[in-house]
Amino acid sequence: MTRRQEMLHRVQQLDFVMFEASLYLNNQPDNESALNLFSKYKALAAQAREEFEDAYGPLTHGSVNADRDGWSWINMPWPWQVED
Amino acid sequence: MSNNYEPYIGMPIDLDAYDVQISDLSDGRISSEMWPKDMLSDDNWSRDLVPGDLVPVEMPLRPETPAQTRPGNRPPANTAPVNSPPVQESPNQQRPVHQRPGHGNPGSEPGNCDLIVDTNFNNWPLAMAYVPMQSWEEPYTPDKGLNVGTIFPSLDLPFRGGLKR
DSSP: OOHHHHHHHHHHHHHHHHHHHHHHHHHOTTOHHHHHHHHHHHHHHHHHHHHHHHHHOOSSGGGOOHHHHSSGGGOSOOGGGOOO | OOTTOOOOTTOOOOGGGEEEEEEEOSSSOEEEEEEEHHHHHSGGGOSOOOTTBEEEEEOTTOOOOOGGGSTTSSOOGGGOOBSSOOOOOOTTOOOOBOOOTTSOOTTOOTTOOEEEEEOOGGGSOOOOOOOOOOOOOOOOOHHHHHHHTOSOGGGOOOOOTTOOO
């Protein structure tokens, strides 16, 4: 697994835990453990996403840092040009 | 069996009332077919089931049946009701017992009798489903969670087609 793949996979894992915690909280919004899990992984996922995007470009339109990078969404390589 | 008759998972059945044929498909799978004995052995029943048919089933925990509703008081097989409720003969509104036409009742024991069940599901009362509230538990690691599709061990329930885990 390349470094890029590893970092992207990490984002997916952390996003998934955050998502699972949010589903639990939909049923039991006052559960302390679930709230802690959500907050922890929300921060971890954001951090991992930022690290990936700094290295390999934005994952979504909303994460384009236009002030710093200009319109980086169209920067090469495109997803199908990435040789993982 | 006709497509008009839709068995469903959990449907109570009396295995004694069916001929079961299990075939080995030789590719790791097995196939099973069930044919109601009555439907094949009696001319009046040798047709596909349609909604509204009355079929014998086995129900557990059935209350004791009064003697007057035991076999003998029921209509003969060739008058088995179709698309109509069974004749109610029991004085205390208990559901009638049905003995399969042309057969004894070898598998039946007290409290383990056949009942007539209306297969026109439109006549059945609605049921209520429930999901128990989930309890908190130590979640999987993100790595494992993404792999198995849940971070909660109690929801990690891979489908194995009825085989033991």
